[in-house]
Amino acid sequence: MSASLKVLKSAGLLLSIQLVQRGLGIISTLILARLLAPEHFGIIALVTIALQFFELLVETGNQQYIVQKQTLDDEDLNTAWSMDILIKSGIAVLVIGSAPALAAWFEEPALTWALAVASLALPIRALKTPGMMRLAREINYRPLFRLTLWQKGLSFITVITIAFIEPSHWAIITGNLVSAAILAAGSYRVDQHRPRWTLSRFRQQWGFSQWLLMRGLIGFTRSQIDNLLVSRFFGTTQLGGYNLVREVSLLPALSAIIPMSEPLLAAIAEVKSRPEALAYRVQLSLALMISVLTPLALYIFLFPELIVLTLLGEQWTEYGPLLRPFSLFFFTFCLFALLSDAVIAMGRVRALFFFDLVSTSMIIAILFYFGRAGLENMAWARGVLAVFTTVALLAILRSWVGFSILRVAWLCFPAITSSAAAGWLAFRIDTADMHAVVAFLITGSFFIVSTAALSWLTGYGLLRRSEEWQQLHHTMRTMIRARSS
Structure with missing residues (x-):
C-alpha cells in the first residue's frame, strides 16, 4: 500500500x-x-x-x-x-x-x-x-x-x-x-x-524526549497565557466567557483537522533522508491543510454572533465578538501544529524548542502590555500574534526543507478564492427574521456546498494536470476501489 x-x-x-x-x-x-x-x-x-x-x-x-x-x-x-x-x-x-x-x-x-x-x-x-x-x-x-x-x-x-x-x-x-x-x-x-x-533505553529516549518535555512547558504557556492573564485582569466570570468562546473556535481543529493530520508525521518521517521527497510531502501537506482551514476560518470570521447564539445560547452573546479574532487563532493553531510535526519528524526538536521559547516570551510581553484594555483587545492581540509566529515557523521550515511557497499558494488558490466567493454570497443572505438555528443551518449549508463546488470546479480547471492533483485523484480512486471490493 x-x-x-x-x-x-x-x-x-x-x-x-x-x-x-x-x-x-x-x-x-x-x-x-x-x-x-x-x-x-x-x-x-x-x-x-x-x-x-x-x-x-x-x-x-x-x-x-x-x-x-x-x-x-x-x-x-x-x-x-x-x-x-x-x-x-x-x-x-x-x-x-x-x-x-x-x-x-x-x-x-x-x-x-x-x-x-x-x-x-x-x-x-x-x-x-x-x-x-x-x-x-x-x-x-x-x-x-x-x-x-x-x-x-x-x-x-x-x-x-x-x-x-x-x-x-x-x-x-x-x-x-x-x-x-x-x-x-x-x-x-x-x-x-x-x-x-x-x-x-532510558538514555536514548530521554535524549530525544527532554526537548519535547521542555517544549511542552513552553507550548502550554503560549497556548494558555491569555487565559491566565484574563483570570488575573478581569476575574473568573470573564474568564468563563472568554475561554468557552475560545474553545468553540477550536472545535473544528480538535475534532477533526489536527487528528486527521497525525498520519502525516509518520509519512514525513519516512522520507526525511530524501530531500526531494521530503519537500514534496511537506508542500502537499501544507496545501491540503490550508485548503481545509480557509473556509472554516472565514465562516467563523463572518458569523461570530450567530455561531455563539446557536451553539451556546443567549447568555453568552456578549462574548460573541471574541469569535472573530479567534478565527485567526483557529487557523494558525492547526497550521502551527502541522509545521511543528514536520520539524519533529525531521528530528530538529531542539531547534523547535528554542523557537518556541523566543516566540512565547514575545507573546507574553505583548499580551501583558496590550491585553489589559479589555477582552476583545486580548483576543485580537492573541490572534495576530499567532499569525506572526506561524509565518516565522513556516519560513524556518522552508529554509530547512526547500519547498516552494509559491507552489503552495498556487495549490491553495482554488480553496481560497472559492471560500471568498461563497462567503460573500452567504453574508448577503437575509437572516434578520429567522430563528438563530435556522439561520445558522441555511448560511452554513450554503457556504459549505458553494465552497466545495467552486473549489472542485476551480481546482479541476487549474490543477488537474499537476502532479499533486493526479496523486490525490489516484489515491482516492484506489481507496474507493478498496472499499468496494
Whole structure:
C-alpha cells in the first residue's frame, strides 16, 4: 500500500474516531453551557488549565520517539511504557501535594480536591500497553476505533449524568477518570503486546524526549497565557466567557483537522533522508491543510454572533465578538501544529524548542502590555500574534526543507478564492427574521456546498494536470476501489 493511501485511510479512521470523541464532547459542552453560568465555566477553565499544565509536564514524547525511530524493538516499547508510568506517577503525587497552594494562588478553594482527584488520571492512562504506539508508527488506527467508542461513550454518559444531578466541575473530572480507566484496560484487548518493566533505553529516549518535555512547558504557556492573564485582569466570570468562546473556535481543529493530520508525521518521517521527497510531502501537506482551514476560518470570521447564539445560547452573546479574532487563532493553531510535526519528524526538536521559547516570551510581553484594555483587545492581540509566529515557523521550515511557497499558494488558490466567493454570497443572505438555528443551518449549508463546488470546479480547471492533483485523484480512486471490493 502506498504511503499516500495509508495516510488517507488512516486520516479517515482518525476522523471517525474524532467524530465520536469530539461529537460527544461538543454535545456535552453545549449541554453544560445551558446548565452552568459563566462563573461556573471560569472554575472549570482553571481546573482545565492546571490539568493541561501537568499533562504537558509529564509528556515524555515517547510516541513521537517511537514513530520517528528507524528500527524498533520490544525494549524501546517497554522503556517508553516504564518511563511513562514512572514520570506520571511522580507528577500525580506532586499535584496532590501542591493542590492547596495552587488553589490559594487562583483564589479558588474548590481547586484543592478537584486537582488532587483529577491528577489520578495521569498514572491510570500511563498503564495502557505501549503496543498502541507501534500501531501509530505503522499508521494503523483501526484497532483504536472500537476502544474509542467505549471510552468516550461511557465517559459521556458519566459526565452528563453527574451534570444533571449536580452541575459542577466534578462531572468533568469523574468523566476524565472513567475515560482513563477504560483506555488503560481496553488497550490490552486491541493490542497483544504485554509490557515488562525496564529502563534499558532510558538514555536514548530521554535524549530525544527532554526537548519535547521542555517544549511542552513552553507550548502550554503560549497556548494558555491569555487565559491566565484574563483570570488575573478581569476575574473568573470573564474568564468563563472568554475561554468557552475560545474553545468553540477550536472545535473544528480538535475534532477533526489536527487528528486527521497525525498520519502525516509518520509519512514525513519516512522520507526525511530524501530531500526531494521530503519537500514534496511537506508542500502537499501544507496545501491540503490550508485548503481545509480557509473556509472554516472565514465562516467563523463572518458569523461570530450567530455561531455563539446557536451553539451556546443567549447568555453568552456578549462574548460573541471574541469569535472573530479567534478565527485567526483557529487557523494558525492547526497550521502551527502541522509545521511543528514536520520539524519533529525531521528530528530538529531542539531547534523547535528554542523557537518556541523566543516566540512565547514575545507573546507574553505583548499580551501583558496590550491585553489589559479589555477582552476583545486580548483576543485580537492573541490572534495576530499567532499569525506572526506561524509565518516565522513556516519560513524556518522552508529554509530547512526547500519547498516552494509559491507552489503552495498556487495549490491553495482554488480553496481560497472559492471560500471568498461563497462567503460573500452567504453574508448577503437575509437572516434578520429567522430563528438563530435556522439561520445558522441555511448560511452554513450554503457556504459549505458553494465552497466545495467552486473549489472542485476551480481546482479541476487549474490543477488537474499537476502532479499533486493526479496523486490525490489516484489515491482516492484506489481507496474507493478498496472499499468496494
